[in-house]
Every structure is written in C-alpha cells, then in structure tokens.
Amino acid sequence: MSFRIIGTGMHVPSKVVTNDDLAQIVDTNDEWISKRVGVKERRFSEDEFASEMGLKAAQNALENAGVKAEEIDAIFAATVSGETSSPSMACMIQNGLGVSCMAMDVSAACSAFLFLLETAAAFFALHKEYNKILVVGTERMSGILDFADRSTCVIFGDGAGAAVLERGENYLDSVITVKGGDTVIKIPHGNGNSPYFKREQDSPYIHMQGQETFKYAVTAISQDVSTLLERNHLTFDDIAWIVPHQANKRIIDFAAKRLGISQDKFFCNIEKYGNTSSASVPIALDELAKSGNLKRGDKIILCAFGGGLSNAACLIEW
Numbered sequence: 001m002s003f004r005i006i007g008t009g010m011h012v013p014s015k016v017v018t019n020d021d022l023a024q025i026v027d028t029n030d031e032w033i034s035k036r037v038g039v040k041e042r043r044f045s046e047d048e049f050a051s052e053m054g055l056k057a058a059q060n061a062l063e064n065a066g067v068k069a070e071e072i073d074a075i076f077a078a079t080v081s082g083e084t085s086s087p088s089m090a091c092m093i094q095n096g097l098g099v100s101c102m103a104m105d106v107s108a109a110c111s112a113f114l115f116l117l118e119t120a121a122a123f124f125a126l127h128k129e130y131n132k133i134l135v136v137g138t139e140r141m142s143g144i145l146d147f148a149d150r151s152t153c154v155i156f157g158d159g160a161g162a163a164v165l166e167r168g169e170n171y172l173d174s175v176i177t178v179k180g181g182d183t184v185i186k187i188p189h190g191n192g193n194s195p196y197f198k199r200e201q202d203s204p205y206i207h208m209q210g211q212e213t214f215k216y217a218v219t220a221i222s223q224d225v226s227t228l229l230e231r232n233h234l235t236f237d238d239i240a241w242i243v244p245h246q247a248n249k250r251i252i253d254f255a256a257k258r259l260g261i262s263q264d265k266f267f268c269n270i271e272k273y274g275n276t277s278s279a280s281v282p283i284a285l286d287e288l289a290k291s292g293n294l295k296r297g298d299k300i301i302l303c304a305f306g307g308g309l310s311n312a313a314c315l316i317e318w
C-alpha cells in the first residue's frame, strides 16, 4: 500500500542575498562559498514566517495537483525553524488551508522530507479511507543562524516545498537510518528562563561540525543509493534522476565519485537557494518536475541526511 506523487509545489521569499551581500556582514567572500559549498545566492525572509511559506508551498502543490484542500485526508509537516512548537507546523498549515483533517509534524531536520513520505506510506496502509496526503517541509533558517559562525551561516537559506500524494503503488522502496543523539548538528531551544535550572545551555542557533557532517553525508548518500539499487535489482541506467538534499555541491560530487557515476545524474539547485533543510528535497523535486526533464514512469531516487543524525532515501516511480 503506497502512493504516487501527483503534484509538487514550492515557495521562496523574494529577498535574494548573494555571497557578496553576505560578505558585507560576515567575514567571507564569493570565491570561498562558491568553491567550498557551491552556493551563489540564497533567499532570506524579511516578513514571512516558516508557516506562511509552508502554506504557500502547499497551495502551490495543491494547484499543480489539481486537488482542493478539502480533499486532503492528512497533512504532515517538518521544520527546525518554525515560529512555534505549538501549534505544530502541520496545524498552522491546516488552519491556513481552512480544512479539518489529521495534521502532525515529524522531526528529522534535513532528512525530514523522506521521513514525511515514509509516514504517509504508513498512514495510507493504516487508514484505508485515506486517499490524499499533503507533505510540507518549510524553513526560515535565517532565524536560527549565528552570523558570527561563518562556516555554518553561509550555507543555509529559507524556503518551503510540498507534495500532494495520492494512494497508489509508486513508492517502491525506502531506507531510513538514525544514529540517535549524535550532536555534530545541534539546534538547542532557547528555553533557559527557569530561575531553578543550573545547567549551561548552548545558544539557540544551529551548531554544526562541518567536516564530520560532510563525511557522514557522503557515506550516507553512497550507501543508501547502493542499497536501493541492489535491493531492487536496478543499475544506474534504470534511474532517471537522483534528487539529493542540497547541503553542499561538493558532497554531491564526492558521492557521485564514490558511486562511480556522473554528477549529472544528480539534480542540483543549491546555487540558487543554499541549504533549506527539510525544504531542500521538495524544492529540488518541484524544480525538476517543472523543468520538463522528468517523465511519468521514470524511476528516481530521493536522498537526504542531517541532524539526528539521520539519513534516508527512497525509490519512486514518477
């Protein structure tokens, strides 16, 4: 019991921040960011919260799928940079769409879109009456960046991506790994107001050990993609596209090299948006779908990695 993706959507804020713009406030330069990360510009929100971006991406996906919001049986959403922990992001988006249906968040940082798809597959199997599920990843990463930490703040951007799933048979296989409690990526909550609490707390920004994460990511992509191919008796010739989490162009290049395939097999749009965490895979998928380079029946692999630590991949027939 699984699903097929019948529509994708995205929304990014209008404010474009180039590497040169960032170099005005951070000790960095366009050459370093372009070479080491592959980002040329990112969007930073001036007036939209993550839930508002998520709502717009959801509306865009519904429109592209030709589906009315009332037809949705469940909304699953993900964020690490939402404006509230409660209501959840999924509840905020449900409210914005003006519908009443099952709605909940799944927390898995940059891997989260893959976790949302897996959750949706489980709910389709559990609830025979469910026919359509909306999944949304949305981030205002600019709100949790420490602009004094130049190796981390230059890679991220804001945006939202969404997909409408319909009961079907096209979610062919998936692999999910969680290495719980590893804090090479950490986003502490700023909830230290108790007069009784005696422990020191980290600042409420994203803290990342870049090189450790980099190594984890290259291994995760290569292993997950290989597992899906082997388990399904496929070769790279059978795969039209690999759509990876857009964290660093060099991670994608290293993974391609390790897998012995051309980087062209990987869809990449990091240069325009940077790393938008849970939104990066659905934004990439939406741009790929709209590019006309994806045909119904194509087999694609989505893969992601991030905080948790976690990594996941899935094989989909488009």
Ligand code: UT7
Pocket (backbone or CB within 6 Å): 027, 028, 029, 032, 033, 036, 037, 110, 150, 151, 152, 154, 155, 185, 208, 209, 210, 211, 213, 214, 217, 247, 248, 251, 275, 277, 305, 306, 307
């Ligand atoms: O989506 C969640 C998962 N996250 C990721 O996948 C991120 C994975 N990691 C990375 O993409 C990379 O590790 C970073 C882009 C975050 C950092 O790149 P790096 O090559 O690991 O740089 P580094 O932090 O080890 O720094 C290398 C050098 C240092 O200079 P020295 O000590 O060698 O002279 C840094 O001070 O680069 C310097 N540097 C910079 N220079 C200009 C670090 N950041 C910058 C910067 N501009 N923004």
